[in-house]
Amino acid sequence: MVLDSFASSIRDTLRKIAGSSYIDSNTIKEVSKEIQRILLKADVNVKLTLELTRRLEKRASEEKPPSGMLEQDFIVRIIYEELLGILGEESRLEIKPQTIMLVGLYGQGKTTSAGKLARFFTKKGLSVGLIAADVHRMAAYNQLEQISRDLKVSFYGEEKEKDPVKIVRNALRSLSQIQVKIVDTSGRDSLDEELIDEVRHIKKTCEPDEVLFVVDATMGQQTGNQARVLNEAAGITGVIISKMDGSAKGGGALSAVAEIRQPVYFIGTGEHMEDMEVFNPKRFLSRLMGLGDLESLMQFAEESKISQEAAEKTMNKLMSGKFNLKDMYEIWEKFAQPGIMKRLVDALPVSKMPAGAKLDGNVLDNAENKLRVYRTIMDSMTFAELEEPDLINASRIQRISRGSGKDEASVRALLREYKSMKKNMKALHGNRNLKKMLKNQFRGGDFGLENMLGESEN
Secondary structure (H helix, E strand, C coil), rough: EHHHHHHHHHHHHHHHHHHHCCCCCCHHHHHHHHHHHHHHHCCCHHHHHHHHHHHHHHHHHHHCCCCCCCCHHHHHCCCCCCCHHCCCCCCCCCCCEEEEECCCCCCCCHHHHHHHHHHHHHHCCCCCCEECCCCCCCHHHHHHHHHHHHHCEECCCCCCCCHHHHHHHHHHHCCCCEEEEEECCCCCCCCCCHHHHHHHHHHHHHCCCCEEEEHHHHHHHHHHCCCCCCHHHHCCEEEEEEEEECCCHHHHHHHHHHHHHEEEEEEEHHHHHEEEEEEHHHHHHHEEEHCCCHHHHHHHHHCCCCCCHHHHHHHHHHHCCCCCHHHHHHHHHHHHHHCCCHHHHHHHCCCCCEEEEECHHHHHHHHHHHHHHHHHHHHHHHHHHHHCHHHHCHHHHHHHHHHHCCHHHHHHHHHHHHHHHHHHHHHHCCCCHHHHHHHHHCCCCCCCCCHHHHHCCC
């Protein structure tokens, strides 16, 4: 999860508030100091931090909670609203044919972000073309070409050409039938005049609908100066903050970018092309504070194409204990995609997690890797073995091991987990209340997702 340290600290503070028997001026001051410490550790600007905590103390002392709301919950709401103020406005990127120009310094992740953007728009059903206008970094052309090939999107570049304006002009003609054109421009180690002039000329040539500033989250508060200079030169319309996963300075980057009054469109949350999410300040903050994100969970279900009928059929098989390795493969396939488990855990409200439960990134990564290994092993099984796992004896284990490239111990571990899961499910089969609860959960009834997570904060 992004800003792990911030999330953990802010959630601990909220638990202290919830556990307070009453709220007085001392409690408010203590909470304010704790919030200050958390924000400064996340590299948020000192002045901004002090202003925020002053407002927090003033509001908590003077405002009264609405009728029926506990004072503890009201303090949490004030903290939420004040933190939301430093995250900028909501993204307004439209899903339509357009030209997007990426700008930023060297090494900030522009080329990778171009690929992630391409992936985002192709998933929305639009054709995409990537334009290699970075003529200064030697590997930029080859990297973008490879990304285009992997994503199966159009590509235009001229490897020997040193005039980026000419490349962009020719690209626009070549890709005229492509709906979304993404221009990857050069960066520099610093904001020199040559870079600024180049950015101006490329913008004049391609007349982009969007100019997106790409910045590495580890830059922290330094982001502000870069954003201001490039905004004056190119008219930034939105921001992509890359490498937000685990960045201690992510808070500094977010708050610094907010100073140019342009929204953050996306944040990069990992190395894979899938690891970029639309930045929605409310949802982002809700997850950080452990308040949950119902919308993200529903989006996940939609993207995974898990129908109610298929979900209930799978649940019935599981609960009866009459499932096989083929059924397990179909279930695990949904959760072996990079980042899926993190998305699900991040979206759950802390209040609905078991007491003391804490899943760090390493635990989730190991679980995802394990599922991928198991799927690879099952890919080397015959249809008969998947349907009737009891057929798998020592000689078959040896063959499956060779075919999958995994050791025999891993094959045996998979079979043990399958048998253990089947045994546990059979033990639960007689529990009618549990069965009814799970059925209702899939149907969205009394025990549905909305009730399980509580009302959305949005």
